[in-house]
Every structure is written in structure tokens, then in C-alpha cells.
Amino acid sequence: MTGRTVDHGRSEVARPWPQDAHLSGGSRGLVLRRYGDRYRTAFFEASYAGTFLRGEAETIAEAEEAAWAKHTRAAGCPGHEYETRGYTNGAGFCRHCDRFASGVFDVRTVGIPCTECGERTNWTRVAGQMFCREHDPDRHERARLREQARAQGREPYDGPLDELLDELLAAMLDADEEER
Ligand SMILES: [Zn+2]
Numbered sequence: 318m319t320g321r322t323v324d325h326g327r328s329e330v331a332r333p334w335p336q337d338a339h340l341s342g343g344s345r346g347l348v349l350r351r352y353g354d355r356y357r358t359a360f361f362e363a364s365y366a367g368t369f370l371r372g373e374a375e376t377i378a379e380a381e382e383a384a385w386a387k388h389t390r391a392a393g394c395p396g397h398e399y400e401t402r403g404y405t406n407g408a409g410f411c412r413h414c415d416r417f418a419s420g421v422f423d424v425r426t427v428g429i430p431c432t433e434c435g436e437r438t439n440w441t442r443v444a445g446q447m448f449c450r451e452h453d454p455d456r457h458e459r460a461r462l463r464e465q466a467r468a469q470g471r472e473p474y475d476g477p478l479d480e481l482l483d484e485l486l487a488a489m490l491d492a493d494e495e496e497r
């Protein structure tokens with residue numbers, strides 16, 4: 318036994334993960350897919366040393382085994398060589414062992430050009446357009462960009478989570494304004 322637990326102490330961790338690894342697990346994790354559908358699964362996640370890996374299965378114990386298989390595969394890799402696989406935030410995946418790593422590419426190279434100034438960035442995406450930190454649209458500008466996307470028949474949100482966060486933020490800000 319490792320003495321470590323996940324799922325609020327309800328599930329014992331079986332494998333000797335690195336001591337500094339942040340571990341979490343649950344029996345009914347909600348997974349949102351990019352285009353709307355969702356499912357629930359038991360999961361086990363570990364993040365350490367710039368990587369993050371996740372296993373999914375029927376039970377947390379099986380999910381930990383799936384995650385551990387990824388961990389051992391990466392540990393046995395003869396030498397990581399990263400590719401972006403479409404990520405524009407600097408993260409990449411090893412082409413040999415599939416290890417995920419953050420910060421292995423420079424966003425000024427792999428990022429998407431800012432709509433305003435053209436500098437490659439991964440700062441924020443609004444209605445399918447990228448903006449750098451300096452040109453981050455404010456709340457009203459964001460609303461206008463989404464309206465414009467709708468009017469042009471484009472998707473105003475970049476996935477279901479984006480829409481949810483936007484609604485939550487709008488509700489909080491409205492509440493703030495009403496209090497004043
Ligand atoms: Zn590798």
C-alpha cells in the first residue's frame with residue numbers, strides 16, 4: 318500500500334507514483350467533448366514534472382492501471398521527440414511514447430496569429446479568432462464578436478465549456494452591476 322488516496326479518501330492508490338505527483342480520481346467524472354456530447358466514467362489523473370496523464374475505466378482502480386501503463390510506457394521511452402498534434406499552447410506529445418508535456422514549444426512559433434497584430438499567441442480565443450494578451454477583447458467586445466459570428470453563420474463559442482464559462486461570467490458580472 319502506498320498510503321495515498323484519491324476520491325476524498327475513498328480509494329487507495331496502488332502504484333508508487335512520484336511523491337510530488339498530484340493525483341486525483343473519481344468514480345463518476347464528467348467528460349465534455351468538444352462538440353456537445355458528454356459521458357461519465359471512472360478516472361484517475363496524475364500530474365508531475367510537466368506532464369499530465371489520465372486513465373479512464375469502469376472503476377478507479379482500473380483507471381489507475383490505465384494511467385500507470387501510460388506512465389511506464391513514457392518512463393521506458395528511449396528519448397522523447399515532441400510534436401504539437403494541433404495544439405497551439407506550447408504543449409506537445411512524444412511521437413514514440415505519447416507522453417504529454419506542457420511548455421515544449423514556444424507559443425510565438427506554434428501559436429495562432431492574433432487577429433489584431435498578427436503575433437503568434439495562445440492567449441485567448443473568441444468566436445474562433447485568436448487575440449494576444451495586449452489585444453484581449455473586453456466583455457463588450459467579446460459579445461460583439463460572438464454576435465458577428467452568429468450573423469455570419471459561424472460557431473460563436475469554442476466548445477461547450479467555453480459557452481458555459483461565458484454564461485457564468487456574464488451572470489456574475491450582471492449581478493455585480495445590479496449591486497452597484
Ligand atoms: Zn517519449
Ligand SMILES: [Zn+2]
Binds near residue numbers: 431432433449451
Ligand atoms: Zn495582438
